[in-house]
Every structure is written in structure tokens, then in C-alpha cells.
Amino acid sequence: MLHSFFRVPALFLGLMLTAGFGLFGCSETTPPQEERLSILGLKRTAPTSPSDTLPDPIPSFTLTNQEGKTINNQTFAGKVYVTDFFFATCPSICPKMQSELLRVYEAYKDNPNVLFLSHTIDPAHDSIPVLRDYAERLGIKDASRWHFATAPHDTIFNLARAYMTGAQVDKTVQGGFAHSGTFALIDSKRRVRGIYDGMEKSQVDLLIHDLPILLKEEAEAKQTAAK
Amino acid sequence: MSWPLSLLRAGAVAAAGLLLTTSVTGCFSNKQNEGAKLYQTHCASCHGDQGEGLRRLIPPVAASDYLVKHRNELPCLIRQGLNGPIVVNGIEYNQVMPGHKTDLTDADIANLLNFIQQNWGNHNPPYTVREISELLAPCNGSIIR
Numbered sequence: 001m002l003h004s005f006f007r008v009p010a011l012f013l014g015l016m017l018t019a020g021f022g023l024f025g026c027s028e029t030t031p032p033q034e035e036r037l038s039i040l041g042l043k044r045t046a047p048t049s050p051s052d053t054l055p056d057p058i059p060s061f062t063l064t065n066q067e068g069k070t071i072n073n074q075t076f077a078g079k080v081y082v083t084d085f086f087f088a089t090c091p092s093i094c095p096k097m098q099s100e101l102l103r104v105y106e107a108y109k110d111n112p113n114v115l116f117l118s119h120t121i122d123p124a125h126d127s128i129p130v131l132r133d134y135a136e137r138l139g140i141k142d143a144s145r146w147h148f149a150t151a152p153h154d155t156i157f158n159l160a161r162a163y164m165t166g167a168q169v170d171k172t173v174q175g176g177f178a179h180s181g182t183f184a185l186i187d188s189k190r191r192v193r194g195i196y197d198g199m200e201k202s203q204v205d206l207l208i209h210d211l212p213i214l215l216k217e218e219a220e221a222k223q224t225a226a227k
Numbered sequence: 228m229s230w231p232l233s234l235l236r237a238g239a240v241a242a243a244g245l246l247l248t249t250s251v252t253g254c255f256s257n258k259q260n261e262g263a264k265l266y267q268t269h270c271a272s273c274h275g276d277q278g279e280g281l282r283r284l285i286p287p288v289a290a291s292d293y294l295v296k297h298r299n300e301l302p303c304l305i306r307q308g309l310n311g312p313i314v315v316n317g318i319e320y321n322q323v324m325p326g327h328k329t330d331l332t333d334a335d336i337a338n339l340l341n342f343i344q345q346n347w348g349n350h351n352p353p354y355t356v357r358e359i360s361e362l363l364a365p366c367n368g369s370i371i372r
Contacts, residue, residue, distance in 0.1 A: 091325040096272040099281050137283040137320075175325075199272075 057190035063149035087122035116146035262342025286315035290348030306368035
């Protein structure tokens with residue numbers, strides 16, 4: 001009893017310490033005043049070397065957007081993008097979520113280096129005309145900036161995992177799908193650089209704050225590559 | 228030992244009671260406050276914190292002509308939900324609105340509707356609970372607990 005009582009805090013302390021060292025590790029290599037976003041994600045593949053601890057990149061994907069155009073990783077090459085999962089008839093969290101993402105979109109509307117990608121988790125209902133109607137009603141006229149995309153069910157649900165969003169079929173909830181309102185921020189190297197709760201204004205404010213940090217990093221990387 | 232403890236408890240209850248009454252009588256009657264809470268729980272994530280709706284996707288309940296024109300249909304609309312086009316302030320919307328088949332009583336619907344009917348630019352007469360029950364009869368939606 002006593003033993004198990006202590007085990008959990010010890011594990012927690014261990015995690016905290018690891019996290020603490022991790023932070024120190026970063027601040028040693030970069031000047032302390034320079035903010036840099038962490039690289040997030042899960043590692044499912046075997047490491048290529050003992051020092052390979054980086055999470056798996058977003059896998060290759062092929063989707064169709066609201067204009068019926070095929071989009072894939074190449075569509076987002078050299079850009080950063082924000083992604084989420086929704087469905088058009090979602091009666092619970094989606095309107096709130098999409099109105100928050102709309103706030104981010106409005107803030108970066110004039111920056112062509114920031115794209116948006118909303119995946120439907122109900123491809124059976126959300127046909128291309130349905131997605132187009134949804135996008136238009138939301139006021140998104142430029143499909144090349146904010147893609148509302150569909151693909152076979154399995155593709156979408158696998159991508160949701162890669163983007164660290166929970167999405168699954170659940171007949172017990174209203175609308176028939178359980179999903180979280182997570183926004184993921186992806187860099188040009190297909191890495192997750194931030195996850196945010198799209199239902200929380202403060203979290204979405206953080207995303208709006210984080211985007212310039214990533215854009216600065218991307219711009220610097222491009223400059224270095226050009227030299 | 229037990230005397231100061233019970234005194235402390237009585238004091239805490241009195242303080243909590245005072246806090247409750249001051250906050251409730253502040254600007255709302257109890258019933259209107261209930262309506263605001265019900266709105267936050269059941270409506271705000273789609274219709275917005277201020278009833279503003281969402282672009283052309285979700286119709287507003289703020290300053291909405293629908294509340295006046297379809298006053299008598301609103302209790303059944305909340306009970307049964309809506310699936311199909313709806314015109315609000317001259318704009319057509321077409322989304323699914325989930326119903327509330329069992330989780331709201333007639334009194335809840337009265338509180339909720341009265342809050343909406345008298346806030347955010349709406350100045351419409353309130354419903355009585357009895358009126359709500361009568362309006363729910365055509366959709367067999369009256370729930371009195």
C-alpha cells in the first residue's frame with residue numbers, strides 16, 4: 001500500500017526532472033532570449049541510430065480538397081500549416097473550433113506561408129460539394145489557403161494520430177464521432193511543432209503567438225540553405 | 228470543542244448564503260440567471276457566447292427576427308432539433324441542430340427561451356412555463372418533473 005503510494009509521485013518526479021534537463025539542453029545550444037518551438041510527436045518507427053530520438057514526421061498523404069483538387073505533402077512544401085479534424089454536421093464542438101481557427105486564419109490571411117488544413121472525419125457524408133458549401137459559408141473563398149479535405153476513412157484516422165488528435169467512430173455521442181478539438185502546427189519538415197486545444201481561447205492565442213516564432217525559424221533555415 | 232466548530236460552520240454557511248444572494252440579486256433574477264447558464268451549457272458552442280452565430284454556417288440568436296416570427300414554434304424546435312434549411316434575418320442556413328429529447332424540462336426551456344428573448348437586442352415578451360407546456364403538446368414534448 002505504502003509502496004504503491006510512493007511509486008506514482010516518484011515516476012512523476014522522474015518525468016519532471018527529465019523534462020527539466022530537456023529544457024536545459026535546449027537553452028545551452030541556443031541563446032536564452034531566442035524562443036524556439038519544441039518538436040512534438042510520437043516515435044513508432046525503429047531508430048536509425050542510437051542518437052535518433054526524433055518523432056516520426058507526418059506521413060505522406062493524398063487528399064482531395066473542396067475544389068476537387070488533389071492535395072498532398074507537396075502542397076504544403078516550404079510552408080507551415082495548421083490542421084484540425086471536423087465534420088460538417090458536427091453539432092457539438094466543431095462550430096466553436098472552426099470559429100477559433102477562423103480567428104487564426106484572419107490573423108494570417110495575408111501571409112501566403114501559412115496554410116490551413118481541415119480534415120473531415122465523416123467522408124461518407126462530407127462530399128466535395130458539402131465541403132465547398134461549408135467553406136463558403138465560413139467565408140473561405142481561397143481554397144489554396146484553407147483546404148477542407150476528404151480521403152478514405154482509414155487515411156483520415158491514421159493522419160489524426162500523426163497530428164496527435166483523437167478521432168474515432170462513436171455511436172453514443174451526438175453526431176456519431178468522438179474527436180478532440182486539437183489544432184496541430186506543422187513545419188516545412190513535416191514535424192509537429194505545437195498542439196493547442198481549439199476549444200480554449202487562451203490556447204488559440206498561444207498558437208497565434210507561436211506562429212511568428214516558427215516562421216522566423218523557417219526564414220532563417222531558408223537563408224542558411226541559400227548561402 | 229464542538230461549539231466553536233458548529234459556530235464556524237454556521238458562519239461559513241451564512242457567508243456563502245450572503246455571497247449567493249448578492250451575486251444573484253446583482254442584476255439578474257434567479258430565473259434569468261438559470262437561462263444564461265442553460266444557454267452556456269447547451270447553445271453557446273454553436274450559437275456563440277454572445278448569440279452571434281457563425282458566419283453563414285450557424286444563425287445568430289442575437290437580434291434575430293426568427294424569435295419573433297416563429298415564437299410559438301421555438302419550444303418544439305429546442306425539443307426536437309432541426310435538420311434542414313432555415314432563414315434568419317434574410318439569410319439561409321442549413322445545419323443540423325441537435326434536439327433535447329429528455330434532458331430539459333418545460334421549465335428549463337422556459338428559462339432558456341426567456342433569456343434569449345430578452346437579451347442581445349431581443350426585446351420580446353417572456354413565456355410562462357404553462358405556455359411552454361402547451362406549445363410543446365403538438366410535438367409530444369412536454370416534460371414536467
